[in-house]
Amino acid sequence: MNGKRRVCFPITSRAYYGRSQLLIRKLHTHPGIDLQLMLGGSILLDKYSRHVADDIERGGFTISTSYFNVIEGGNHVAMAKTACLTALEFTNGFHSIDPDIVVICGDRFEQLAIAMAAAYLNKTIAHIEGGDVTGSIDESVRHAITKLAHVHFVTNEDAHRRVLAMGEDPKYVFNTGSLDVELAADVTTELTNERINSYGVGHAVDITRPFLVVIQHPVTTETENRRHLEETMRAIAAIDMPAIWFWPNPDAGTGEMADFIRHYREQHDAITEKIRFITNVPVDEFIAMLRRTSCLVGNSSAGIKECSYLGTPVVNIGVRQQGRLNGEHVIHTGYDAGEIAGAVRRQLRRGRYEPSNIYYKPGASQTIVDLLAGIELYTQKRFFDAAHVRG
């Protein structure tokens, strides 16, 4: 015990890790904070992360503990059990390293499980990115985390209003802007053909010429993820432009989607001959890629958030991001190949958009770190009835 506040940051997915770079670095160097990194879930698996754990340690951070706890299957049962096992193991980890604050990021299913464990251990929980509205199980996860968390860092005004409506104490709800967008504003990396084609499998993509980026994750509340992906594949084939295609996240449904891509690659070489399939790239190159692509297609939150600031045209497919505050750069479509292709063509004709600041505030990470270091901690929550609710 050195008098520092112990801030635990559980990392379970490469996406959150990448986008939290600025925050993690500032937590690491803050004189009043002992940063405790705990790793679990897909971030430990090469197939999703290409040794992110090694990267983390090379970055000078110490990993307090790490747990292999992804249960194979890529279906709902595997997803639920992964969450439960993660929470059980993180309970042991929390018991051992005894954090003062546990920082929960976003709305991934295993993060709710970790938040539950932390709450049962009477830890103060800080939640980043609450209050947004989307589809998929993320919608339920996000708000349930809000009701377990004590300190809230939201990214926009709509979210702020909703977190208050849900009964959180206004003294502990802060609109700091989005970490993802702060990072997007911060990155200056230039992407090269050599770099991008060193990742993944498939055909080389020439990024000095127009290219698409496709990121389509499972929607856990739907049953036709495979068919939906096939529609997108047909749309991209119809456009006939080189594309960088990301493998889906490890949520329920990922099994059949990955299976589809694997079989498609083997059996439709002609269709996939302009596509490079990539698991992930370092976050700075990811942003450089978003900055350069002619259009992002799929259902990634990066299309809503990072691209709003970058002005990148986006075709957002289906319900996964439905309800999230978004700028004019987004065209929303259903799952029909023709509709998707039409929307992409419209964006290609339109070109880039003006940057928007709906998710951007300068210094988001610094604001969060300062609050984590200094805010008064508490554990007993109590529903805060807003004036209009008290009736």
Add this chain to the structure above:
Amino acid sequence: MNGKRRVCFPITSRAYYGRSQLLIRKLHTHPGIDLQLMLGGSILLDKYSRHVADDIERGGFTISTSYFNVIEGGNHVAMAKTACLTALEFTNGFHSIDPDIVVICGDRFEQLAIAMAAAYLNKTIAHIEGGDVTGSIDESVRHAITKLAHVHFVTNEDAHRRVLAMGEDPKYVFNTGSLDVELAADVTTELTNERINSYGVGHAVDITRPFLVVIQHPVTTETENRRHLEETMRAIAAIDMPAIWFWPNPDAGTGEMADFIRHYREQHDAITEKIRFITNVPVDEFIAMLRRTSCLVGNSSAGIKECSYLGTPVVNIGVRQQGRLNGEHVIHTGYDAGEIAGAVRRQLRRGRYEPSNIYYKPGASQTIVDLLAGIELYTQKRFFDAAHVRG
């Protein structure tokens, strides 16, 4: 598959089982419903439940599956891990019996874990007793369940308002009144000395003369549960009236509280010589006991809910029930022995209260069953911005 709606009722504690009698029986006999009982947690352990599982089967219900998953320790780590293991095992159970609806009751820690598992499996979740405000971890658990659930049966108007404020769809939020209070209104059992003294250990209590009932559960968000229990023990000793004392619930803190009682019994025979220590009694005798006791002391929700209808004087200690809507029959106190004793003496002088209907609506269980049988099911949740929130 017989065309019936499969309604799964996970039972993990004797208290919820007892109070859900009317509902379970009506679910069991409804022609459009296949009732699936799943058992786990403390209900399977003799020390808490004296063979409730056997009782259930004698009642003609079939138990779909049962899991031993309480981790010993009686502390926060054990509580958190019990929740995680419960959720992992119930995932297997849900996968196997494939319910259409999972009914989650109240605010116990393991019920949130089960709700999480059910949500990840895309089950429709119905929640009973959301929207109340209390202390302990129950407060966080209750609202987090609300944000995972699709159908809400609340017990009072305050709760109704809060569940809507939290963004739930008004079409799926119903104020049905309290099942506990409906049962309290329904029970006609008379308690006898013979019956009550056949339970538990310690000295015989003559219930034809004035007696107290003490029920003090752990507050998981506090660290001095043992000392608080000792204050109550000293208050009861000072009153010098026979008492029926219930062992604490298996939440974090129960270990030290049970330990305190065990040692106290061994070492302070004089003080405890008017006390009978009981694990639990059948719910109808429990209500008969509440109807007859001179005063209920402690922090049980029965003091707030059942006793409001029965008009039983209550001394409610500490934060556990703080914030819950309550009638005039309750005196709230802190943890000081003198303050507690003073409040009990005031209630003894005052005597019984007029019944209140703040938690009572006739036919609560029938209302719930009819809705479970007929309501349109959905799984994809979406935050419902109330008018005042849309801003």
Add this chain to the structure above:
Amino acid sequence: MNGKRRVCFPITSRAYYGRSQLLIRKLHTHPGIDLQLMLGGSILLDKYSRHVADDIERGGFTISTSYFNVIEGGNHVAMAKTACLTALEFTNGFHSIDPDIVVICGDRFEQLAIAMAAAYLNKTIAHIEGGDVTGSIDESVRHAITKLAHVHFVTNEDAHRRVLAMGEDPKYVFNTGSLDVELAADVTTELTNERINSYGVGHAVDITRPFLVVIQHPVTTETENRRHLEETMRAIAAIDMPAIWFWPNPDAGTGEMADFIRHYREQHDAITEKIRFITNVPVDEFIAMLRRTSCLVGNSSAGIKECSYLGTPVVNIGVRQQGRLNGEHVIHTGYDAGEIAGAVRRQLRRGRYEPSNIYYKPGASQTIVDLLAGIELYTQKRFFDAAHVRG
């Protein structure tokens, strides 16, 4: 309870399932036996099994329960935790279906965990294929299962002697011959180019002309599985004959081996252009393939057992099968590419061998089923000191 003996057969890998076909069918139809199939582990995962679970149900068998419990990682930690989770879940399954006998097959790591759970529940355990000597963790697993099991079905005389030496009761140790070899003798399927090239990925193999089969699984007690596999790849490349190559088993080390194959395929198209990579094939086609291949290369037990009866030349690499009784058809090598290639060339020159009966007894499956149906059951084990041990 219908008076039948409940015989539970836990299936956790496609290999054991395939080779146990005759036994499972006879257990299913025996009038005195209720067959209880429990599924877990890799058999439920498409990537290893292409819907074996569906096949099982199409075969008319009822699956009592199935558990997703493979933890991703392909390393030792994932392997150990998979075993533990499997055992925890099978405990629930055993508790629920209450078998009289649990049948444990072979020496896979998760089968020891299941045997442990069954032993702790006081089930009588029957073990098939004890007493052999090999390398890898299988060696420890196999003998530890023997010491938990009550009835032993061994496949050869050496194994018989060893199981007795380990203190098992001679009345309960039976040399029934190998189920795998009985099946190999039984199968009459002919393999076709169309069938074999419908499985897996890579280039088509013409099986009407000479071809190799490569099956190299991880050796969990070694650290250089990737390098060893690379040596084999170089050997096969040097031979320059079409090859059917099977993906490795999901033991510790499989992660890096699968990774190696994936990257090799992407980057060395010239070398792998004569190779077809297959996850698995139905067992009858597997045997037809062994009957036809010019040489089996790697470390599969099929090379020692099935191929002894079929007379197929085998090059056995490394320690995995070291110590197992084997016929003259096997050439043992280390991990050097040159040594492996040399041995394969020698076998190609030599051609097929005379069949051997060292592992073969007619009617192995019937013998086992009859014993399972009729043998007197017991649970309390006691070390049986052989005469020479009593000293």
Add this chain to the structure above:
Amino acid sequence: MNGKRRVCFPITSRAYYGRSQLLIRKLHTHPGIDLQLMLGGSILLDKYSRHVADDIERGGFTISTSYFNVIEGGNHVAMAKTACLTALEFTNGFHSIDPDIVVICGDRFEQLAIAMAAAYLNKTIAHIEGGDVTGSIDESVRHAITKLAHVHFVTNEDAHRRVLAMGEDPKYVFNTGSLDVELAADVTTELTNERINSYGVGHAVDITRPFLVVIQHPVTTETENRRHLEETMRAIAAIDMPAIWFWPNPDAGTGEMADFIRHYREQHDAITEKIRFITNVPVDEFIAMLRRTSCLVGNSSAGIKECSYLGTPVVNIGVRQQGRLNGEHVIHTGYDAGEIAGAVRRQLRRGRYEPSNIYYKPGASQTIVDLLAGIELYTQKRFFDAAHVRG
């Protein structure tokens, strides 16, 4: 990494901890060894151990990690699941602290699970007390551990012969004598009335006058543990001599046995009025008590081992210790109250025995520590066919 050999000692029960005192202290101070203590199971639970974990830390040892993993129920399901959860958590622990050697003691069910996890992680396993023969599940557990272990420290010649017969490498099997007996020889503590009556509940026992000690643990392979305990209770009541009675171990069956004692105490005060019920006492006082008691009754291994050296008369009940090498000081009986009482009376008439050295070798703990520090480590096991087996 300091060049020291990391020796991990998993402690899961107070009994093994107590009896391993000399060994643990020598491991702690050996200059070539880093001792890693891992705690789990019942040792962390007050009800069994009265804060042994605290004692350990006061002793100057560092606990590497500790896991709450005892599942409540006291039955076979709870026992099996406790073992599985223990192994899962210890896998994480081993992964984190990376021991060179894991020391497994004796034959408790959770130790086999831990040994399995260690084996799957390719750790070298040292086993203390293999080769003995007993009843209960311990018999299976002990020999299964032998087949997973690489280095064997046995306590007597019979055991030595058996471990070799089971195929272990003679270079790695050592008869070091019993640690328990070495400690019994070492302890000089005198027991006082004050000390012994400071433990447990019930009536004070005057140890300056004749008294009995009763230790009867569950036999997991039997179904009538409660009835057997009742017979013993009736026998002790018939003898009418003060007795110190130990609560049963947390094996399957402990639930009903503890329940029996609790109810018996409440309802048969006359019979239990000469009995003190104790959970446990420090190991030095335990030995002082054995040295002084008129007769040890029950089925503890201390009756066979420590008492052989101390010359204390023993009545050993049932199968739990059946088959273990024993001296003349033991009378074996079945479960009949009359038979037990008769045997106790015979022992009381007979008085103390001459000490025996069948389990004793001086310096057992030093021998073991020196071997652990210096022996060449290996992980790949291979059955060692003894001459007479090779056939």
